[in-house]
Structure formats: C-alpha cells, structure tokens
Amino acid sequence: MSEKVNFKLGYGDSFKELSFPRENLLGILTSKEIEKKLSEKEIIKEALEKPIDSPLLSEIVSQGEKIVIVINDVTRLWVRHHVFMPYILEELTKAGVKDEDVLIISATGAHREQTEDEWRELVGEEVFDRIKIMDHRSTSSDEIVNLGKTEYGTPIEVNKEVLEADRVIITSGIVYHFLAGYGGGKKAVMPGVCSYDSIMANHKLALNPNGKGLNPEVKAGKLDDNPISEDMLQVANKVGVDFALNVVIDEENHEIAYATAGDMEKSHRKGAEFVDKYFGIKIEERADLVIASCGGYPKDIELYQTYKTVHNMVPALKPGGVGILLTECREGVGNEKFYTIFTEHADNEARENFLREKYNIAGFMGFSQAIWAEDYTFIIISSLHGEKIKNMNMIPAKNLDQALELAKEFLPDDYKAYVMPTGAVTYPLY
Numbered sequence: 001m002s003e004k005v006n007f008k009l010g011y012g013d014s015f016k017e018l019s020f021p022r023e024n025l026l027g028i029l030t031s032k033e034i035e036k037k038l039s040e041k042e043i044i045k046e047a048l049e050k051p052i053d054s055p056l057l058s059e060i061v062s063q064g065e066k067i068v069i070v071i072n073d074v075t076r077l078w079v080r081h082h083v084f085m086p087y088i089l090e091e092l093t094k095a096g097v098k099d100e101d102v103l104i105i106s107a108t109g110a111h112r113e114q115t116e117d118e119w120r121e122l123v124g125e126e127v128f129d130r131i132k133i134m135d136h137r138s139t140s141s142d143e144i145v146n147l148g149k150t151e152y153g154t155p156i157e158v159n160k161e162v163l164e165a166d167r168v169i170i171t172s173g174i175v176y177h178f179l180a181g182y183g184g185g186k187k188a189v190m191p192g193v194c195s196y197d198s199i200m201a202n203h204k205l206a207l208n209p210n211g212k213g214l215n216p217e218v219k220a221g222k223l224d225d226n227p228i229s230e231d232m233l234q235v236a237n238k239v240g241v242d243f244a245l246n247v248v249i250d251e252e253n254h255e256i257a258y259a260t261a262g263d264m265e266k267s268h269r270k271g272a273e274f275v276d277k278y279f280g281i282k283i284e285e286r287a288d289l290v291i292a293s294c295g296g297y298p299k300d301i302e303l304y305q306t307y308k309t310v311h312n313m314v315p316a317l318k319p320g321g322v323g324i325l326l327t328e329c330r331e332g333v334g335n336e337k338f339y340t341i342f343t344e345h346a347d348n349e350a351r352e353n354f355l356r357e358k359y360n361i362a363g364f365m366g367f368s369q370a371i372w373a374e375d376y377t378f379i380i381i382s383s384l385h386g387e388k389i390k391n392m393n394m395i396p397a398k399n400l401d402q403a404l405e406l407a408k409e410f411l412p413d414d415y416k417a418y419v420m421p422t423g424a425v426t427y428p429l430y
Helices: 040-049 074-079 081-094 116-123 125-130 160-164 196-206 227-239 264-279 303-316 336-343 348-357 361-375 386-391 400-408
Strands: 004-011 014-021 025-028 067-071 102-106 132-135 144-149 155-159 167-173 243-250 255-262 280-282 287-293 317-326 377-381 395-397 417-420 427-429
Touching (some): 004 317, 067 081, 074 243, 081 102, 081 167, 081 243, 155 196, 155 227, 303 336, 303 427, 317 400, 336 386, 361 377, 377 400
Parallel strands (some): 102 132, 287 317
Antiparallel strands (some): 004 014, 243 255
C-alpha cells in the first residue's frame, strides 16, 4: 500500500479532507511561510507612521475637510478592514477631522449592494455605529460624474461623493489579480467606484486587440505594459487619491502579515513585491492534475469569485490535464452573465463575437473558462446543481473521492499532481 499525504482543504467555513498517494504528488503549491514578528495593530501603525513617498495621513487632512474612505465589499471580507479602520480614523482625529465629515464608501464595482449585517462585519460594530457608510452603485446614473476619457478610450465615470470629497483615502488587500496584475491600489477607484459602462470599457481591454482570444499582456503578476492596469491607473490619477493603505494577508492564520501606506502607486508596488516573494510559486514542470481549494469562505462565496482560482491553477496544468476544484458557492453562480455566456451561445467563436459587440466582465470570465475547458478537464465539488456545472463545460462531483475517480479516466497511470490549498492567492510561475 502506497504512503498517503493528508490535507485539509478549505471549503466554506469548514474543510474537506484529502488523502493522496505520495508517489503521485509532484508538489504542494502554497504560499511561503511569512515570518510575522509584529501584531496586526503594530503592522498597521508602522505602515501609517512610515508612509511611502507621502506625508503622514494626519498631515494631509485638515479640520473641516470632507473625507471619503474607500473600502472593499463583502466578497473581499478577508482584507480585514475591521482591524485597520480604527487606526485610520485615529489619524483623522489627530488632525481634528470630525466623524460627521467622514464617509466610508464600499467599492462594490459591478457587484451587489451589502446588507447591514455584512457592513457590520466589514468595518466592525464600533466603526459602523460611528461613521456614515454607503455602497457605490455603478448603474445609478444620478450618482455618477463624467470626467472625460483615458488614453485607451475608457470613459472616466466616477461616484460623485468621491469626486466631491476634499480628501480621498483608499484601502484594500493586495493579491494576484487576473486582469489588473495585482489587486489593491488603484482598483479601489477603477473598478471600485466607477460606472458600469466605465468598468466594462476598461475590462474589455482583456480581449486580444490583434486577433482572436485573450490579450496576452493581461495577466496576473503584470503591471507594466498591461493595458488594463495602466488604464485603471489613469482613472485613479484623474480622480486624485490622497493616501492609500493596503494589506497582505497570511493565508495560514488569516491575519494581516504586511501593510504598506502612502502614495497610491508606489506603496502598491511595494506591496506587490511582497506578494511576489511569498505567493508567487516557481515550478519547474507542469502537472497532469491540480487539486485546488479557493481557501474557503469568502473566497468561495460564489462561482464567479472562484474563477480566480481556476485562473491560478491553469499555469500549473499540462495541456490535456485535469483540474479538481473545491468551492462551496453558497451564493450560487454569483453572476447570471457568467453562466449565460455558456448557455446562450453555441461555441467559443459565438461567445467571443458576442463579447466584442456587447462586452461584460462576467461573460468574459465565463468565456475565458470556456477557452480553458477546450484544453483541460475541470471537475467541481460544490453546492451547485450538477446540471449547472455540466452546462458550463465542467464535471460535477459529490466529494473528493468521486472527483479523483472521475479524474483518473483522463489521466495516465503514472500521473503527477500538485495540490493548491490556497488557490485564490497562490500563483504558479512557470
């Protein structure tokens, strides 16, 4: 009997156990251990006290000014805004800013609005009861102001509360991102507080401008010469961001391991370097099989968010390989257009033609997944109905044992596999 390696892979609020033959295991793709010597409080305070290429936040703002703080929505609950928001407010108070002059806006982008309970979880009870809050609504035209266009032709249409503020502070978490290169930074503005049309114009740059398929310059880990990243930066610079705070999360204990603050672009690049060091995993060869968990809730809240994990597992797969994905999807598919790009179009050529005429990001993500499904087999363990999974060119499985049996139908006898316990944030570098 072959020796087994045991894993606990995140699934919703719990985990699924995997017992895998060592002889078939090529490697474990997970973030490097982060030596965390400071508490979360100390990490945040140090970042705020030593901002990059910027005065202290308390020196930027003044009494009587209207302050907007942009935070993520509930799909990025992992950013732990409730931990650092009190320290941002502490800096504002030092400068004499009153609570009634502060507004927290959730950068929902094209996502849904949040419930009161979700807001309380996002910012913490004390901040929720203390500071005025609002969700950005990308389709509410009376809440949007047009500032012209970027060099890429993207309309700069931004939430008017952000534009009318005297000072804009953005906050987020830095991870690899399939379009922008890295999450965080300018993404709090674009797509965070922009109009739906503006967001779609920016994201459409992910289609190949010189032929069919996907733009090869748009990918995780790439900021420079990435048209989506550069376009986002133009929007954020037009709006004017006065101060940024970004964090990086240690996936092992789900706490803030690093923070960077100050100038929007320079502090974000510093954070991206940290992500490369700990979450970019160099691999020497691709595998026949990749078993990936998003990392549990909220990263697997819906199939729409799970796409990021699929994007991250693909570089580790050989052509013709199999990907097994664990994602609870308690909120279902999460975006109907992500689903209907499969069901309403006969093939990938029809899907691409549709997107070039009527682009939407959810449809593009579904289209990308459909392209990958031409080269790889995906087996999904989730709470979704099996027929929905099949309609999206993937295979449903009830559990890991069944998924592995299904996978073997497509694998050689001597197959090799990677396991990705934190697939939403780990990126294989081949």
